[in-house]
Amino acid sequence: xxxxxRTGPDEPFTxxxxxxxxxxxTAVIRVEVRYDGPPPQxxxxxxxxxxxxxxxxxxxxxWPFWPDRERVGSEPS
Numbered sequence: 051x052x053x054x055x056r057t058g059p060d061e062p063f064t065x066x067x068x069x070x071x072x073x074x075x076t077a078v079i080r081v082e083v084r085y086d087g088p089p090p091q092x093x094x095x096x097x098x099x100x101x102x103x104x105x106x107x108x109x110x111x112x113w114p115f116w117p118d119r120e121r122v123g124s125e126p127s
Contacts, residue, residue, distance in 0.1 A: 061085060061086075062085070062086045063083060063084060063085045063086065064083070064084050065081060065082070065083050065084075066081070066082045067079050067080065067081045067082075068080045068081075070096070075100055075101045075102070076098070076099070076100045076101075077098075077099050077101075078096060078097070078098055078099075079095075079096070079097040079099065080094065080095070080096055081094065081095040081096075081097060082094050082095075083095070091116075092116075092117060093114055093115060093116045093117070094114070094115045094116075094117065095112055095113060095114050095115070096112075096113040096115075097110065097111070097112055097113075098110070098111040098112075098113075099111075
């Protein structure tokens with residue numbers, strides 16, 4: 051998906067991250083990514099990572115969010 055959404059490997063962007071929580075071998079990281087464009091784009095992620103005993107990532111889950119896009123889905127009844 052990431053390759054499909056960007057213009058190419060040299061597309062300029064910035065990425066900032068912040069550790070939100072750590073519990074044992076699991077961490078949650080908030081990430082903000084800004085692409086210079088045109089048009090400029092911004093999105094946020096929550097990353098959930100689990101590490102093995104050697105400190106290598108053994109599991110990764112990404113929850114992307116585009117602040118400037120309307121949410122798609124059904125409304126609760």
